[in-house]
Amino acid sequence: MSGTDQAAPDSAADSALPALEASNLAKSFGGVRALNGVDLAINAGEVVALLGENGSGKSTLVKILSGYHEPEPGGSLKMNGVNVPLPVPLGQARTVGLSFVYQDLGLAPDLQVVENLFAGHRVTSGAGSFARIKWGAEREQARQIFESYGVKLDPSAQVGRLRPTSQALLAIVRAAEELREYRREYEQSGGVLVLDEPTVFLPEHEKVFLFDLVRRVVADGFGVLFVSHDMTAVREIAHRAVVLRDGAKAGDVAVATASDADLIELVSGHRLDRSAIEQATTHAAGAAIETAGDVVLSVNDVHGGRVHGITFDLHAGEILGIAGLLGAGSEDLPYVLFGDGDGAGGELTLPDWSGDISDLSPSRAIKLGMALVPADRKRQGAVPDLPVALNMLSLSLESFMQSGFLRIDKLIGIANQRVETYDVRPRDASLNMSALSGGNQQKVLLSRWLEQSPRVLLLHEPTQGVDVATRHQIYELMRRRAAQGVAILWVSTDFDELATVSHRILLCAHGQIAGSMAPPFSRDRITSEVYSATAHGAAKEVTAA
Amino acid sequence: MMTTKVDTSAEQTASSSSGGAPGRSSARSRIFNARTAEASLLPFAFVLVVAGFGIARPDTFFQWSNFTSIFGLNAPTMVLVMALLIPLTNGDLDLSVAELYGMIAVLVGWLNVNQGWAIVPAILVGLAVGTLCGAITGGLIVRFGVNPLIITLAMGSIFDGVALWLPNQLSVVGISPKLTDWTVLHHILGIPLDFWYGIGIMLIMFYVLTFTPFGQRSLFVGQSREVARLSGFKVGSTRFWAFVVGGFIAAIAGVLSDGVLGTATPQSQGGLLLAVYAAAFLGMTTIQPGRFNAVGAVVSVFFLQVAVNGMNLVGAQSYVQQLFYGVILVIAVVTSRVINSRRAASAARATT
Numbered sequence: 001m002s003g004t005d006q007a008a009p010d011s012a013a014d015s016a017l018p019a020l021e022a023s024n025l026a027k028s029f030g031g032v033r034a035l036n037g038v039d040l041a042i043n044a045g046e047v048v049a050l051l052g053e054n055g056s057g058k059s060t061l062v063k064i065l066s067g068y069h070e071p072e073p074g075g076s077l078k079m080n081g082v083n084v085p086l087p088v089p090l091g092q093a094r095t096v097g098l099s100f101v102y103q104d105l106g107l108a109p110d111l112q113v114v115e116n117l118f119a120g121h122r123v124t125s126g127a128g129s130f131a132r133i134k135w136g137a138e139r140e141q142a143r144q145i146f147e148s149y150g151v152k153l154d155p156s157a158q159v160g161r162l163r164p165t166s167q168a169l170l171a172i173v174r175a176a177e178e179l180r181e182y183r184r185e186y187e188q189s190g191g192v193l194v195l196d197e198p199t200v201f202l203p204e205h206e207k208v209f210l211f212d213l214v215r216r217v218v219a220d221g222f223g224v225l226f227v228s229h230d231m232t233a234v235r236e237i238a239h240r241a242v243v244l245r246d247g248a249k250a251g252d253v254a255v256a257t258a259s260d261a262d263l264i265e266l267v268s269g270h271r272l273d274r275s276a277i278e279q280a281t282t283h284a285a286g287a288a289i290e291t292a293g294d295v296v297l298s299v300n301d302v303h304g305g306r307v308h309g310i311t312f313d314l315h316a317g318e319i320l321g322i323a324g325l326l327g328a329g330s331e332d333l334p335y336v337l338f339g340d341g342d343g344a345g346g347e348l349t350l351p352d353w354s355g356d357i358s359d360l361s362p363s364r365a366i367k368l369g370m371a372l373v374p375a376d377r378k379r380q381g382a383v384p385d386l387p388v389a390l391n392m393l394s395l396s397l398e399s400f401m402q403s404g405f406l407r408i409d410k411l412i413g414i415a416n417q418r419v420e421t422y423d424v425r426p427r428d429a430s431l432n433m434s435a436l437s438g439g440n441q442q443k444v445l446l447s448r449w450l451e452q453s454p455r456v457l458l459l460h461e462p463t464q465g466v467d468v469a470t471r472h473q474i475y476e477l478m479r480r481r482a483a484q485g486v487a488i489l490w491v492s493t494d495f496d497e498l499a500t501v502s503h504r505i506l507l508c509a510h511g512q513i514a515g516s517m518a519p520p521f522s523r524d525r526i527t528s529e530v531y532s533a534t535a536h537g538a539a540k541e542v543t544a545a
Numbered sequence: 546m547m548t549t550k551v552d553t554s555a556e557q558t559a560s561s562s563s564g565g566a567p568g569r570s571s572a573r574s575r576i577f578n579a580r581t582a583e584a585s586l587l588p589f590a591f592v593l594v595v596a597g598f599g600i601a602r603p604d605t606f607f608q609w610s611n612f613t614s615i616f617g618l619n620a621p622t623m624v625l626v627m628a629l630l631i632p633l634t635n636g637d638l639d640l641s642v643a644e645l646y647g648m649i650a651v652l653v654g655w656l657n658v659n660q661g662w663a664i665v666p667a668i669l670v671g672l673a674v675g676t677l678c679g680a681i682t683g684g685l686i687v688r689f690g691v692n693p694l695i696i697t698l699a700m701g702s703i704f705d706g707v708a709l710w711l712p713n714q715l716s717v718v719g720i721s722p723k724l725t726d727w728t729v730l731h732h733i734l735g736i737p738l739d740f741w742y743g744i745g746i747m748l749i750m751f752y753v754l755t756f757t758p759f760g761q762r763s764l765f766v767g768q769s770r771e772v773a774r775l776s777g778f779k780v781g782s783t784r785f786w787a788f789v790v791g792g793f794i795a796a797i798a799g800v801l802s803d804g805v806l807g808t809a810t811p812q813s814q815g816g817l818l819l820a821v822y823a824a825a826f827l828g829m830t831t832i833q834p835g836r837f838n839a840v841g842a843v844v845s846v847f848f849l850q851v852a853v854n855g856m857n858l859v860g861a862q863s864y865v866q867q868l869f870y871g872v873i874l875v876i877a878v879v880t881s882r883v884i885n886s887r888r889a890a891s892a893a894r895a896t897t
Contacts, residue, residue, distance in 0.1 A: 338775070340774070340775060361777075362774060362775055362776070362777045363777035363778070363779060364777075365777070366776075366777040367777075372775060374775060379769070379771050379772075380769075380771045380772060380775050381772065381775075382772065383764075383765055383768040383769050383772050385768055385835075385885065386764055386765070386768060390761060390764070390765075394761070394762070394765060394776055395776060395777070397758035397761055397762070398758055401758070404756075405752075405756045406755070406756045406757055406758060406760075406761065408755075408756075
């Protein structure tokens with residue numbers, strides 16, 4: 001059994017100076033206060049969890065520490081008692097004793113473990129860019145480093161072929177080595193490791209390896225800032241939890257003395273109603289809630305990606321919200337249902353088609369009346385170097401054919417009408433897509449799919465990077481379409497948005513539907529239920545493994 | 546097939562509530578003017594080149610017969626550039642077209658001369674083999690998801706090898722004069738027939754790329770495979786058929802070269818490859834700037850050939866041709882890049 005016996009969560013080494021002491025950090029974006037004078041202290045040898053839902057200011061805080069954002073004047077940062085001038089030099093955070101591991105890990109998948117580990121400072125026989133790299137010595141050194149952290153990794157393995165957990169371990173070891181390097185170089189004793197949601201995509205029963213590693217790092221006297229949604233992980237390794245809500249500190253509690261309910265209440269600001277949670281989490285998938293329209297999409301035990309067996313019905317005229325934390329599987333669901341998931345399976349029933357999802361492809365799904373608006377607008381949604389008209393009407397080109405010729409004038413004419421209808425600015429469909437703001441691009445994409453008169457509309461984070469005014473236009477547009485009988489599946493991590501638009505909400509955790517909610521919704525209620533469903537599911541998975 | 550359903554009610558309310566957008570026509574005309582200026586850059590350079598050499602060599606260069614011979618002799622190159630356009634629009638570089646062209650030229654000549662076939666069946670077999678080779682190349686690339694650059698380079702080497710192997714590394718001499726009759730000896734409006742074949746193929750290509758859903762979808766495939774896939778476009782088959790059509794057109798170019806030269810010589814086609822790529826990219830700067838386009842490519846082919854011809858007539862050495870193609874390819878690629886980013890910038894300005 002790995003590690004629950006070590007590092008009792010109150011044994012934070014009390015050294016004289018905190019490893020990190022930030023005070024009064026603030027940041028606004030165009031009038032919106034993202035961070036409102038937050039203080040944060042991390043002692044040497046202490047793991048501090050940073051909790052908070054999306055938009056609470058967590059990532060703004062992390063980005064101030066990494067130097068990506070410049071905080072407003074008045075804030076200060078001390079590392080190991082020494083004042084660090086703000087902003088932290090971008091890309092140079094390690095020179096002040098900060099090292100980061102992000103969710104995407106930042107590894108080069110085609111390279112070997114050693115190459116990733118020593119990326120910045122290969123072991124060479126001399127100085128200069130062309131000194132001979134000593135591969136043998138490097139491997140040996142890597143082996144020693146891994147051993148010192150109690151991690152089993154083959155230095156010559158290709159990183160892309162490692163399990164996700166091993167990749168995460170490598171990234172953390174690399175970051176910790178950076179801190180050791182910093183200590184040697186500057187003859188310092190501090191150093192803080194920032195882990196930004198590193199456990200999101202890892203299987204529950206493998207997270208213990210990560211926790212063991214973090215404990216080793218802490219044993220070296222480093223401080224750790226652990227940014228996570230994962231209540232179980234927080235409980236496992238953190239000594240203290242700092243909770244942000246709406247850009248301000250909502251709480252700073254010792255984890256050992258706080259219950260799950262306390263933490264969830266701090267995150268959501270919502271008094272937890274035990275019976276409501278019980279009800280939400282025990283109401284299994286498919287618990288039918290009366291809805292007006294007929295079932296237009298019936299999903300039975302669908303899996304693929306991080307989706308592990310999801311079952312639900314979607315009704316005509318309904319906006320069904322899917323609420324899940326990042327990594328819960330909800331982010332893969334729309335693509336799987338659209339036939340774009342590799343190795344996906346499960347049964348799907350539409351009014352005039354029924355079969356296994358592996359037989360579905362995007363083109364087939366479109367023919368069956370489905371539409372998908374992906375979250376990644378830049379990569380999957382629009383082509384920036386083509387005109388708005390073409391991006392908007394790319395699925396209906398055949399209807400602009402006249403005696404064998406594609407009538408581009410008509411295409412632009414109709415596109416200009418749509419530009420009016422959907423209030424796209426500027427009102428010129430011949431401009432390239434790249435000339436439009438994010439919100440206007442999103443309107444173009446929505447109009448592309450609405451042009452097809454879909455019966456089922458799959459939306460994934462449809463208002464990401466969209467300004468507030470446009471957001472509300474999009475909500476209104478979708479409500480109108482639903483009223484006309486379109487069935488809408490709305491996957492989002494923005495619970496405020498889900499509370500605003502949904503008729504019904506399913507909670508997604510660990511790749512499954514963990515419960516359902518009926519109105520009235522509020523952001524706080526959704527947040528608390530999602531968090532507790534996730535914590536509940538994690539406990540189950542660990543005992544099963 | 547999907548049809549467009551016009552939501553008239555929503556449209557009327559919207560157009561009545563928000564009147565016309567002020568400043569839209571001026572923004573568009575500003576972009577349009579910049580676009581027209583860019584588009585006419587190459588034709589302008591063309592006129593300058595003709596005028597320059599015309600003044601320098603009025604007796605040899607500035608003769609109608611000189612131009613008709615340039616048109617007739619370079620029709621195979623002009624056709625070969627057309628083979629590149631659809632793959633390029635799809636975002637695939639095909640480096641094997643020139644070698645495929647060379648191989649088909651040798652194959653048709655070899656069947657006709659060495660094997661004693663009649664010219665028509667020889668041509669038909671040549672066209673079929675060219676199409677098949679395009680299918681093999683495209684099939685490998687799409688089926689196995691391999692880098693087209695490497696595969697087409699390798700296929701080019703194979704085609705080159707076959708071209709040398711068939712006639713035992715010798716030139717094929719004495720190809721049926723009927724083919725020559727129907728390529729360069731018969732004239733329409735004083736210009737050899739093969740030029741008109743090329744114009745025909747150019748018009749078809751222009752039509753396919755500009756006036757068919759296939760051509761417009763190719764733009765999406767070339768710009769973003771992800772977007773195209775999630776739009777339900779069949780990315781794999783679009784790319785595959787582009788190679789098939791490319792192989793067929795390259796084969797036509799090979800047959801025409803047999804007619805123009807009367808012989809087929811197995812040789813490396815590196816210089817020709819550079820010439821067709823220079824023309825395709827230079828064509829991107831004119832007519833429909835920013836896109837690979839048929840008419841622009843043809844204008845570019847003849848711009849390059851007229852310039853080379855003029856340089857020869859004023860006494861330049863033959864290596865100047867290689868220098869010239871290389872320099873033009875660099876200029877063309879850089880220019881179209883600059884045009885595209887300038888346009889993006891001016892469009893962004895127009896929105897504010």
